[in-house]
Amino acid sequence: NAGVTQTPKFRVLKTGQSMTLLCAQDMNHEYMYWYRQDPGMGLRLIHYSVGEGTTAKGEVPDGYNVSRLKKQNFLLGLESAAPSQTSVYFCASRLRQGDLSGANVLTFGAGSRLTVL
Amino acid sequence: AQTVTQSQPEMSVQEAETVTLSCTYDTSESDYYLFWYKQPPSRQMILVIRQEAYKQQNATENRFSVNFQKAAKSFSLKISDSQLGDAAMYFCAYLIPNDKVIFGPGTSLSVIP
Numbered sequence: 001n002a003g004v005t006q007t008p009k010f011r012v013l014k015t016g017q018s019m020t021l022l023c024a025q026d027m028n029h030e031y032m033y034w035y036r037q038d039p040g041m042g043l044r045l046i047h048y049s050v051g052e053g054t055t056a057k058g059e060v061p062d063g064y065n066v067s068r069l070k071k072q073n074f075l076l077g078l079e080s081a082a083p084s085q086t087s088v089y090f091c092a093s094r095l096r097q098g099d100l101s102g103a104n105v106l107t108f109g110a111g112s113r114l115t116v117l
Numbered sequence: 118a119q120t121v122t123q124s125q126p127e128m129s130v131q132e133a134e135t136v137t138l139s140c141t142y143d144t145s146e147s148d149y150y151l152f153w154y155k156q157p158p159s160r161q162m163i164l165v166i167r168q169e170a171y172k173q174q175n176a177t178e179n180r181f182s183v184n185f186q187k188a189a190k191s192f193s194l195k196i197s198d199s200q201l202g203d204a205a206m207y208f209c210a211y212l213i214p215n216d217k218v219i220f221g222p223g224t225s226l227s228v229i230p
Contacts, residue, residue, distance in 0.1 A: 033218060040126065042208055042222035050215060058217060090162065096215070104150045104212055108162035 006109035013081045013116045021076040023091030030096040032074035036087040081116045119144045121221035129227040130199045138194045138224050140209030150212040151192045157205040204228045
C-alpha cells in the first residue's frame with residue numbers, strides 16, 4: 001500500500017498564479033485533512049472532509065478551496081497565490097472513529113513545499 | 118474554539134535521561150482523543166502515543182508515557198532513557214470524534230550526547 005501520496009512535492013509559484021495540490025490515499029479512509037506547517041506555529045488545519053462529497057473549513061481556510069469528489073482523493077486549490085501561502089502542506093487521512101485499532105490515528109503524506117514569489 | 122497549547126518551544130535532555138513535554142488543551146467536549154506525534158528532520162509525521170479521554174489509565178509505549186489529567190486538561194509526554202534518535206519536533210494533538218484534529222505549535226527536543 002502506498003498510504004497517503006501528495007503531488008507535487010515541491011512547487012514555486014508567482015503571486016497571482018493558481019495551482020492544485022493532490023492528496024491520494026489507498027486505505028479507504030473516510031476522513032481527510034489539509035494542514036499547513038509554518039515555523040513556530042505547528043500544523044494548522046486548512047480544510048477537512050468527513051466523507052466523499054463533503055468538506056468543512058478548518059482554522060485557516062481563507063485563500064484555499066477544496067474538493068472531495070472521490071473518496072480516495074482530496075484536492076487543495078489556491079486560486080490566486082500570495083506570498084503568505086508559502087508553506088509546507090501536509091495531507092492526512094484516518095478511518096471513521098471506532099474501536100478498531102488505529103481508527104483515530106492520522107496517516108500523513110510526506111508534505112508538499114510551496115513557495116510563492 | 119478548541120485549542121492546543123505547548124508552552125515549551127524548545128527543550129533539551131541529556132542522553133539516557135528523562136524529559137517531560139507539556140501540553141494543555143481547551144475543550145467543552147467530554148469524548149475525545151489525544152495524541153503525541155513526532156516529526157524528525159525527515160519531516161515525516163510519526164505517531165508516538167495516543168490516549169482515549171474516557172480511559173483513566175495513562176497510556177504507555179515502551180519508553181514513552183503520558184500523564185493525562187482530564188480535569189486540568191493536561192496531557193504531558195514523558196520520554197525515559199532518551200536516545201539520540203528522539204531528537205525531533207513533538208506535536209500534541211486533539212481529535213474530536215467525527216470531526217477535526219487540532220495540533221499544538223510543537224516543542225523542539227534536542228538530545229545531548
